[in-house]
Amino acid sequence: MSRIFIACGGTGGHLAPGIAVAEVLQQRGHDCLLLISQKQVDSRLVEKYAQLKFRTTPGLAFAGGLSQRLKFLFQLFSGFLNSRRLIREESPDLVLLFGGYLSLGLGIAARIASVPVAIHEANCVPGRSTKLLKGLANRIYLPNGVKLRSVPAGIIRYYGYPVRSEIRHILKSDAAQRLKIRLSSKLLVIIGGSQGAKVLNEWVTENFEQMANVGISVYCVTGLGNGSSGTLHAIGNDGSEISATLVPFSDQMGDVLSAADLVISRAGAGSIAEIIRCRAPAILIPYPYAADDHQQANARMHEQQGAGMVLEQERIGELNSEVMALIFNDSLLSTFKLNMARLEAFDSGERIADDLEQLCGTHSRSNSKSFGEVPV
Numbered sequence: 001m002s003r004i005f006i007a008c009g010g011t012g013g014h015l016a017p018g019i020a021v022a023e024v025l026q027q028r029g030h031d032c033l034l035l036i037s038q039k040q041v042d043s044r045l046v047e048k049y050a051q052l053k054f055r056t057t058p059g060l061a062f063a064g065g066l067s068q069r070l071k072f073l074f075q076l077f078s079g080f081l082n083s084r085r086l087i088r089e090e091s092p093d094l095v096l097l098f099g100g101y102l103s104l105g106l107g108i109a110a111r112i113a114s115v116p117v118a119i120h121e122a123n124c125v126p127g128r129s130t131k132l133l134k135g136l137a138n139r140i141y142l143p144n145g146v147k148l149r150s151v152p153a154g155i156i157r158y159y160g161y162p163v164r165s166e167i168r169h170i171l172k173s174d175a176a177q178r179l180k181i182r183l184s185s186k187l188l189v190i191i192g193g194s195q196g197a198k199v200l201n202e203w204v205t206e207n208f209e210q211m212a213n214v215g216i217s218v219y220c221v222t223g224l225g226n227g228s229s230g231t232l233h234a235i236g237n238d239g240s241e242i243s244a245t246l247v248p249f250s251d252q253m254g255d256v257l258s259a260a261d262l263v264i265s266r267a268g269a270g271s272i273a274e275i276i277r278c279r280a281p282a283i284l285i286p287y288p289y290a291a292d293d294h295q296q297a298n299a300r301m302h303e304q305q306g307a308g309m310v311l312e313q314e315r316i317g318e319l320n321s322e323v324m325a326l327i328f329n330d331s332l333l334s335t336f337k338l339n340m341a342r343l344e345a346f347d348s349g350e351r352i353a354d355d356l357e358q359l360c361g362t363h364s365r366s367n368s369k370s371f372g373e374v375p376v
Contacts, residue, residue: 002031002093003091004032004092005035005095005110007057009034010039011268013270015046016045016163017273017349018034019046019052020162020163020348025353035106037100042056044249044251053371058075058078058082076105079102080104083106083108083109083110084112093115093116094360095110095117097118098122099120103133104132116138117133119137120140120141121143121146122269122273131148138155139155139355143161160351161269161270168258168277176259179255184217184236189220189280190221191220192222193287200264201223203319204244204246209234213234215236217242217245218243219256219260221249222247229247230246231244232246254274257277262282264282264285266295267299268287269298272284276307277344279337281337282302283309285299285310286312287313288312306335306339307336307343308336309326
């Protein structure tokens with residue numbers, strides 16, 4: 001049995017793939033401890049994974065003005081000390097980093113302690129933590145076609161984004177039943193990422209009646225803390241009742257995406273991976289202020305693969321017409337689905353787990369004690 005730290009908190013895009021890999025490793029008999037942030041999105045997402053072990057870790061993103069950045073540096077140093085203590089106590093065989101501020105202190109502490117470091121980069125533009133830690137890594141997992149300067153080719157693997165086992169495509173009618181919603185002829189799903197997207201939430205309320213007139217129901221995941229939940233009702237042109245369901249958070253994303261005829265989504269790597277897994281045609285609207293504009297790169301790659309389309313946020317006034325033109329175009333939607341099936345050639349979680357086992361086998365410390373024996 002190998003013992004593995006997985007730093008994956010801060011956003012759903014970091015946490016979800018960490019859970020996906022931990023699920024595979026645990027099924028194979030390995031012991032995993034997932035280090036997550038103190039954010040609400042982390043605590044909500046991990047609620048249904050009682051079989052996994054989590055520990056909250058303090059940290060702060062690198063953003064804002066001078067005072068905020070000084071706080072970040074303090075938290076980084078504090079995180080490093082905490083990670084060094086944790087590594088001494090637990091003696092992991094390997095640490096796996098999914099990016100973000102939680103990865104930095106742990107990555108440095110692991111390298112100093114001669115513990116192998118693996119990094120997973122989800123986005124088509126590598127993030128700051130990946131760039132800072134790349135020289136310390138024994139292995140780096142990248143999306144297809146992404147390059148990292150000054151990194152030996154031998155440590156890079158193109159294994160994609162691991163998706164949780166529960167996220168899978170099911171029949172639309174079964175998905176709607178599991179969500180307890182009644183569908184009209186078409187369902188439009190809106191997802192703003194783990195934090196939500198105010199501009200997309202407002203678009204729903206402003207345009208729902210026009211959607212309802214032509215028989216389009218709506219399901220919108222508004223994001224935690226946005227204060228938007230409930231159900232809107234309207235009458236379609238044929239006299240039928242059409243609804244728009246607004247929820248702040250969903251732990252049934254496989255059902256949500258499987259029920260959709262069309263999805264409007266931000267372009268985080270995690271959202272795109274789940275869209276592909278569930279074969280959900282999508283209009284991607286990249287968050288324009290994402291670090292290094294990585295959502296734009298993610299979205300363009302998805303569009304170039306013939307799996308969906310991209311609309312800039314500055315052109316959101318055109319979204320209504322784009323939805324109307326696409327959601328009833330069954331031929332084009334089918335083409336998107338076929339191309340998504342082609343993109344998912346293998347299970348990324350299984351392939352990453354295979355490789356991690358090799359790394360652990362090379363550097364194993366023959367641990368027998370479980371993380372569960374240590375108070376959390």
